Amino acid sequence: MDVAPLAVAVPLLAAGLLTAIATRVNRWFAEVVAVAATLAVVTFCAILLVRTTSGAEVYWFGGWEMHRGIAVGVSFAVDAFGAGLATLCSVLMVAALVLMWRYRETDPPHFQTLMLLFLSGMVGFCLSGDLFNMFVFFELMSVAAFALAGYKIDEDEAVEGSLNFAVTNTIGSFLILTGIALVYGRTGALNLAQISEALPNGPSDGLLVVAFCLLAAGFFVKAAVVPFHFWLADAYAVAPTPVCLLFAGAMSELGIYAVGRIWFDGFADALAVHADGLRAVLVIAGCLTALVGGVMCVLQDHIKRLLAFATIAYVGLFLIGLALLTTDGIAGAAVYIVADGLGKAALFGAAGIVQHRRRSVSQRRLRCYGPGLPFTGALWVVGALSFAALPPFGTFLGKSLLEEGLVKEGYGWVIAVLIVTSALTAGAVLRAAGGIFLGWGAGGPRKATEEETSPEEEGAPERTPAVLFIPTVLLAMGALAIGLVPGLVEAFEGAAERFADGSSYVATVLRGADAPAIEAAPSYSAPMSAYVYSALTLAGALLVAALGLFGYRIQGSIAGAVTRVGQRVVAPMRALHSGHIGDYVAWLVAGVALLGGSFAIALQ
Amino acid sequence: MSERLRLTVFAAGVVGFGAVLVWGLAGLPSFGDFDGRYGQYLAHAAVPERHATSAVAVTTLDFRGFDTLIEEFILFTAAVGVVVLLRVQRAGEEVPAEPDAVRQPTAHSGSLRSVITALVGPFLLLGLAIVVHGHLTPGGGFQGGVILMAALFLVYLGGTHMRLGPFRPLAATEASEGVGAAGFALIGLGGIVVAGAYLENFLPFGRVSNLVSGGDIPLLNIAVGLEVMGALLVVLGEFLDQRLLMRKGRL
């Protein structure tokens, strides 16, 4: 049975039908329909995942197959990573839908409709094999996300956050569209495999480089690579927490996936000689993103902004993995994406519990409550350990694969960036744990200002409802369990090898050829160095947390001088995140220019 | 960031960006020299394959119909999004239900109102014609849907904002939008059931230039027209409600 079209059509149908009978629908009917449709999508994507481990699966819409070498119709070309990402998106969607049950719903079934449309956009984006089709799904996903980010429209910041999100991402999609126009002008094709075949036939000139640059820049806006990242913290701060879970765990990673997809299955053949140059540029972009994300993460008081900057930091690490353009790097990034996605989702779930019980998301305000919420605190710490990439978490495996890949390509120094970033983010999360759940930290109880509390219903509940707790626990267990599944790394390595093998993808899509067999990778065990780096990361994280919680007690001129220097370095960066849309767009334009310039030097 | 710094960053960026763009555009074939095999195949296969004379309609709704399905759903999403973003949250902000003081005619001149009202019928007919003839001539669901929306908007312009008590136009417009969107997706499923692939054109193709030709393309045009009309009316209705709120003095 052809499940690929159903994975997209079922949520769309459900959304359409819910709206058709909108005024006669009560909330719980809409919830049931939404969850049922999402579970169906999970099933379809899982089936696709199982089927594609042995090679890509192609589906032609409208019955239009290849005609004399021209791809006439729109195709889905599903490989293991696409199916895997789609499965991750749909699983996180189930969690997000369930977590929203606690929110008071004002206008059913609109929220559920938006979520179903968002899901359809994400799944279609992962499965698509046609460049314009990818763009259209990208837009569907984005428009739904804009509306979902602004869902809590009665809060002032929601308007601004959603606006910044929408304007920057729309400019990103214009960049993608310009890139598509350039590619179409050169090749006359929109099917990715056909583009891959046609591009090397033309001259290798600026158009190729610029088209890839524009496409990559547009997707980097979605992925929030520096300097396109400014919108993300604003959007995460204002979106409802279960929606943030989806954004962090699934949406940001899709940008990185897309760049990988269009490189290997589009431009790699034509620009193959310049792969080293591309690697250099993207590794540096990844390092910059990781470090900016990590440093800004530590500086945040608002716990959702903290997690937002942590997301940016990890996107940097994923980009580094992809940028290596080798099996190790890609597999490492993929394992990291899945494991980190689950871990971050658990953290957002825990943040949602804190917000529900304490009516606040500000660490300064939450500290005033003193010790409490032990189980949620335990989940929070589990998330922090996942950030620190400790064994046996899945993130540990991802990181060790990345480290091996970096060393093999001569980028061993980047391991320092990995360690520092993980230490900063894990430390920030641990510091938050100390403040929120143990009441540690500077000051003690003091009157919180107006802006630090988020308006909710009156009266904080006494117990955490199961519907908030259980999904969070399951997500945390998932982050842990991913690292314990036997054969996982080997499976990812096999899938990564296929992902990087553009020519067999082209053969499968255009000529229906079977994918070549991949010899099974030897059983993976992380090298000793990975454990050492992990221990270093944990030590760094504990140091960061301790400094954050108790640093105010260190007196003395040296400490004061260090603090002042640190603040002078960090304050300008902080000021750049001003919330002003003009600033964000200015940096976006500068970023595209920079990326284009770097590609001009590196890819010519 | 200060305004000067922002402008400086932007100026530097835009010079680089412009240079990158022009460098890339220089690689395109000269204006008028494009000869893509894909486009030419579609243009000349439309009539023989689908008996529909508008190659653009066949491309939009058949060859690349899946893109159009998603595009239609994007419009749908935006309409739902506007409803969500403009929804009233607190009880005190209820949109007023037709107290006489608020109910003023939109167009103040009597002759203007007559002309506008007289135009509603022709606009409706024009919209329907464009939707239904989409596979034969330029036009189709999107274009015709906008005209249909304009026809119904003229009702507001020629009269007063309609909020008829318990039967809110929002219900009818949302139903139209949902039925149009779901209808397209369902026809696609019909493609699987009858012909084997999602969105495969499974109805008989008829004779070229007949109204009934092109298989399911006219049906898809009608679904799209319904959806576009409904979605745009939803969006308009939401903005008009905001205007009512303003008049009530709550803004």
Next chain:
Amino acid sequence: MSFLPYAVAAWLFVIGLYGIVTSRNLVHLIVCLSVVQSSTYVLLLAVGYRTNATAPIFADISTSRSVVDPIVATLTLTDVVVEATVVALLLALAVQAHRRFGTLDPNEMGALRG
């Protein structure tokens, strides 16, 4: 003439971005976003043009006439619909911004910092 349409597209993109960055009014900002959109329409349609070819509608011409590319027409149609809907969404946000902040000036909406 052969590069002019592309140059127009590039200019529209750039000038629209300038408008967005220096905007003092959200509605103006959204309209500038539309200007950037129109750059993509111009580019797409310019890419697909063929000299001495006519529209790909065969209702009144023979099927062997040379016609312009119908795919860019489809792409542009999709593009127009998509971007128009984004503008609608953004305008809704602008309405809400006016209600919340009493102003449409991005410089005065400072709720999110750091």
